[in-house]
Amino acid sequence: MAALLEIKNLHAKVGNKEILKGLNLVIEAGEVHAIMGPNGCGKSTLSAVITGHPSYVVTEGKVLFKGKDLLKMTPDERANAGVFLAFQHPIELPGVGLAQFLKTALNAKRKFEGKESMDAVAFMKYMNVRATALGISNEMLKRPVNVGFSGGEKKRLETFQMAMLEPDFCILDEMDSGLDVDALKVVGQGVSVMRDAKRSFMIITHHDDLLQYVKPDKVSIMRDGVIIKTAGAELVKEVEASGYDKF
Amino acid sequence: MTNSNPFLIHAQDQVVVKNPDEKSWVFEVGKNGNLWVDFLQMTDDLDVLVSLQGEAAKCKINCAYLTNKNNNLNINIKVLHKHKKTTSEQYIRGIVTDESAVSFKGIIEIPKSSQKCDGRQHHRGLILSPKAKIEATPQLEIWADDVICSHGSAVGPLDQNQMFYLQTRGIPENEARKILLSSFLGDLMPDEFSDTIQKWMDENA
Numbered sequence: 001m002a003a004l005l006e007i008k009n010l011h012a013k014v015g016n017k018e019i020l021k022g023l024n025l026v027i028e029a030g031e032v033h034a035i036m037g038p039n040g041c042g043k044s045t046l047s048a049v050i051t052g053h054p055s056y057v058v059t060e061g062k063v064l065f066k067g068k069d070l071l072k073m074t075p076d077e078r079a080n081a082g083v084f085l086a087f088q089h090p091i092e093l094p095g096v097g098l099a100q101f102l103k104t105a106l107n108a109k110r111k112f113e114g115k116e117s118m119d120a121v122a123f124m125k126y127m128n129v130r131a132t133a134l135g136i137s138n139e140m141l142k143r144p145v146n147v148g149f150s151g152g153e154k155k156r157l158e159t160f161q162m163a164m165l166e167p168d169f170c171i172l173d174e175m176d177s178g179l180d181v182d183a184l185k186v187v188g189q190g191v192s193v194m195r196d197a198k199r200s201f202m203i204i205t206h207h208d209d210l211l212q213y214v215k216p217d218k219v220s221i222m223r224d225g226v227i228i229k230t231a232g233a234e235l236v237k238e239v240e241a242s243g244y245d246k247f
Numbered sequence: 248m249t250n251s252n253p254f255l256i257h258a259q260d261q262v263v264v265k266n267p268d269e270k271s272w273v274f275e276v277g278k279n280g281n282l283w284v285d286f287l288q289m290t291d292d293l294d295v296l297v298s299l300q301g302e303a304a305k306c307k308i309n310c311a312y313l314t315n316k317n318n319n320l321n322i323n324i325k326v327l328h329k330h331k332k333t334t335s336e337q338y339i340r341g342i343v344t345d346e347s348a349v350s351f352k353g354i355i356e357i358p359k360s361s362q363k364c365d366g367r368q369h370h371r372g373l374i375l376s377p378k379a380k381i382e383a384t385p386q387l388e389i390w391a392d393d394v395i396c397s398h399g400s401a402v403g404p405l406d407q408n409q410m411f412y413l414q415t416r417g418i419p420e421n422e423a424r425k426i427l428l429s430s431f432l433g434d435l436m437p438d439e440f441s442d443t444i445q446k447w448m449d450e451n452a
Contacts, residue, residue, distance in 0.1 A: 051415050054407060075414035076423075084415070091412035095430030104426065105416035112417065144430075161416065 003064075004029045004169055004200045005050075010061035012049045019045040021225035022061070027169075030197040034211055034236065035204045037222035038244045043204045044088060046222075047173045051085045052078055065169065080112035082168035086158035086175055093145035098157070101145050102127065102164050109165060130163045134190055152183035159190035170194070171202045176210035188213025208236050221247045252291045255437050257283040261301065270294055276333075277301040287440050288312040288320055289447065295324045299333035307336045311436050313447045314347035314379075325354040328364040328394075337368040340435055342428060344375035344451050350382045355398065359390040366394070372402040373431055375451070425452040 005027040012020040019042045027033045037043050049056050050063060052075035063070040070078055093101065106126075107117040118126065131141060134156060146154050155175055162170055175187050191201060191214045203210060211233075219235035220227045221244065228247055229235070238246075256264075261280025265273040271294045276282050278301030286293055288310065297306045306326065314320055326335040335355065343349055355366040366389075372381040383400045405427055413423035425448050436444060 053411055074420065075411060076417050076419045079415050079417035087412070091406075091408050093409055093412070093427075093430065095433045096426055101413075101416070101426075104422070105418055108417040108419065108422070165416065 003027060004031075004066060005202075006062075006064040007050075008062045008064075010046075010049065010063060011059045012045060012056050013059060014045065014056050018059070019056075019225055020049065020061075023222075023226050025220065025227055025230075027200050027202060029168075029200055031218060032191075032195065032201045032203065032214060032216045034216040034219045035202060035222055035227075036206060036219060036236070036239055036244075039206060041222045042225045043206075043222055044173055045225075047085055047171045047202075047204060050078075050171065051075055051083060076108070077112075079165075079167075080109050084162055084165055084167035084170045086155075086162055086170065086172045088174040088177065090146045090154045090158055092147045094147050096145050097141075098143060098145050099127065099141045102161065105161075106164060127164065130160060133193070134160050134163060134186060136160050151178050152180060155179055155183055156186050159187050163190060163194060166194075168198060169200050169202070171204065172210070173204045174206070175203070176205055176207070179209070184209055184213060208240050211236050223247060251289040251443070252293075253287050253440055253443060255285045255439055257285065257437075259284075261304070272296070274298070274306070275300055276304040276306055278304065278330075280304045282306040284308060285435075285437055285440070286310045287436060287443065288322060289314060289443075290318055290320075292321045293323070294321075297324075297326045297335065298329050299327065299335060300329040301333075302330050303332050303334075304330060305334040308338070309435050310337070310339045311432055311444075312339075312341035312343075312349050312351075313444070313451070314341070314343045314349055315345045315447075315451050316347060317345065318347045320347075320349045322349060322351045323354075324352070325356065326366060326368075328355070328357040328361045328366060331361045332363045333361065334365045335367065337370075338435055339368075339370040340372070340432055341370075341381065342373045342375060342431065342451075343379040343381055346376070346378040348380040348382070350384075352384045352386065353398070354386045354388065355396060356388040357391050357394050357396070362391050362393045364391065364394045364396075366396045368398040370398075370400040371431070372400075373428070374402065374404055421452060425449075428452050 003026045007025040010020050010023040035043055103123050216233050220230040258281050261277035262282045263275040270292045274282050274297045276299050353368045357364050370383050381402045385398045385400050389396055410423050
């Protein structure tokens, strides 16, 4: 089976500083792949490069998504091709209502796929089912995106956006940092519900909190801008027992 | 609406309005009076003087400016708290693009005899192109000591992290920009101006 995401010899820098130094990674369709590594190893840079953040410059290497060159696409084209990033620090959009924002995003995707826009009634139904499942209240849907929400609520909203857009490839960037157990459960539940034979997840983390709720198929250890080891879920226990220094 | 510099007076209780020419306005607000006026400036200068000259007079001035091409605008708004216990609010927001330039000067003056006044002025500007300019000069002339006064001015480009966040949700760049520009103006301007504003956004976002 072809890989959903294939990264070959990826080098990337921010400013003059090289952060990714020849990274290789393959994620199959349907796979939940955890990327673990100490702070500063380049994990978040990897998610920024895959999604096309303008501050990061790729100097060498390839990123193929469904066999296509992701690096040639704009961030919105990557999103509409099926890549989703749940942010470590979700961005506040004052004055932009969450429901309207999601409707615009969903219809942008439908337009990209050559489908008709969803009308207001169909959209409300589509949204309410997903909101209820993740404990998102009506009042939250009316508020501006990420404004005035607690850290846990913001992560819940990222999970909700993921459920709304139904991407093929979900990157969860440090979703578990600063989350209490209840919020972790919601994120874990969101992933579990969406997990299927086609959809893949890349879970970026530096400890095992979220991985207690979502069992990964594969785990890669990242250090100093490269993947140094890939194995099964048992690797999580090894990291928890003896840290990253042994790798 | 074809007027590119529309205004709307929402409230004018105990107000004497003088409008000597298209660009100049003087409002004299009397005792317990109330003035609320909105201005949208796209091509013309604006010069506003509000004189709060009776006890407990109050005013709200909302002003948005949207400029493009090589338009060069001067916007001057002065609120004079001539009497004690008067209240003023000024909200100014603007977007400039191409090679346009806006010079905004906002003055709150509270003489020594006008105690217990409350004057507020907030200005925010967005610069969409490297050759566009906003020069903001907020000026407080406060001589009374028992007053509340606040002002703030912030000018900058569109937030790249907000743009990126919208794009990661599949929203194309030009649409993302329009969303952020509309939300920047928020509900500062009345519905009556929304066609004019929408047209400007479509052509300049």
